[in-house]
Amino acid sequence: MIILECRNISKTFGEGEAQVQALSDINLSIEKGEFTAIVGASGSGKSTLLHILGGIERPSSGTALVDGTDLGSLNETQAAIFRRRKVGLIYQFYNLIPMLNVERNILMPLLLDKRKPNKEFFGEIVASLGIRDKLQAMPFELSGGQQQRVAIARSLIYRPQLLLADEPTGNLDRRNSRDIIDRLKLSNRSTGQTIIVITHDDAVALQADRIITLEDGRIVSDERRR
Numbered sequence: 001m002i003i004l005e006c007r008n009i010s011k012t013f014g015e016g017e018a019q020v021q022a023l024s025d026i027n028l029s030i031e032k033g034e035f036t037a038i039v040g041a042s043g044s045g046k047s048t049l050l051h052i053l054g055g056i057e058r059p060s061s062g063t064a065l066v067d068g069t070d071l072g073s074l075n076e077t078q079a080a081i082f083r084r085r086k087v088g089l090i091y092q093f094y095n096l097i098p099m100l101n102v103e104r105n106i107l108m109p110l111l112l113d114k115r116k117p118n119k120e121f122f123g124e125i126v127a128s129l130g131i132r133d134k135l136q137a138m139p140f141e142l143s144g145g146q147q148q149r150v151a152i153a154r155s156l157i158y159r160p161q162l163l164l165a166d167e168p169t170g171n172l173d174r175r176n177s178r179d180i181i182d183r184l185k186l187s188n189r190s191t192g193q194t195i196i197v198i199t200h201d202d203a204v205a206l207q208a209d210r211i212i213t214l215e216d217g218r219i220v221s222d223e224r225r226r
Contacts, residue, residue: 003162003194004030004053009062011048011217022048023217026062032161033192035185037205040214046198047166049214053196054087054164055079067161084109088155092167094147096139096154103135106153117157125153129183145176152180156187163187165197169204181207 009026012019023045030036040046051057052064055071056079064071067086074082083089096105106126110117126132129149139147148168155163165184169177181197181204188195197204205211206225213221 001032002029003032003067004028004196005063005065006049006053007063007065009049009052009059009064011045011052011057012060021217023052023059026217026219028212028219028222030194030196032194033188034210035188035195035197035208036210036212037197037199037208038212038214039199039202039205042200044214045217046214048217050164050166050196050198053162054089055083081113084113085158086161088158088160088163090148090151090155090163090165090168092170094139094144094151096147096150098139100138101135102131102137102139102142102150105139105150106157109154109158113158115158121159122157125156128186129153130179144171145173145179148172148176148180149183152183159191159193161194163193163195165195167198167200169199169201177201177204 006026006028009023011023012021014020026049038046038049048057052059053066055074058072069082071079097108107117126135129152131146131149131153134142134146169180172180184195185207187193197208199205209225211223211225212219
């Protein structure tokens with residue numbers, strides 16, 4: 001079953017002589033439950049593609065479908081609600097809310113949606129990520145690895161069908177990077193969650209079922225490894 005599809009996606013930034021072609025005619029489909037890595041040099045269009053798949057950016061042309069929904073048909077409010085319910089986002093720089101403690105940061109997507117958290121599931125997530133003893137801590141009191149674990153917990157708490165991670169290990173050491181990828185793989189295997197990871201780290205990419213390589217805004221390789 002296809003959960004994500006790109007049809008002739010192109011994206012340009014700027015105008016005239018300053019115009020930059022970030023993506024050119026991207027056609028791509030992702031099956032439900034796949035763990036996919038998107039790799040490429042800096043400026044290849046990786047993050048732009050991820051932002052389009054998450055409904056953060058709109059393509060200049062073409063269509064992006066997530067679970068049958070045309071993201072381009074949503075206004076900003078609808079797109080925000082769709083992300084909050086269907087798509088988990090993990091960033092390289094964590095994007096935690098500095099004035100909220102760890103527990104509130106994790107629960108924020110549910111609180112915004114006026115949904116009650118499942119206490120058992122919450123406990124499982126924070127235990128598996130090793131942050132159960134940090135729930136009352138503020139983000140500035142955490143290490144980089146701990147902040148990334150909080151960001152992952154926040155992206156998992158509402159059980160999104162699709163999880164998008166933009167360089168989730170980019171600021172972490174090797175040990176923390178391995179732990180983060182192991183947790184994403186566990187979520188993928190145990191719940192069938194579809195995961196797409198943008199990475200420049202070959203060791204991370206090799207953990208994926210599929211590796212897609214971008215170059216100058218185009219897909220130049222699509223390798224299924226499992």
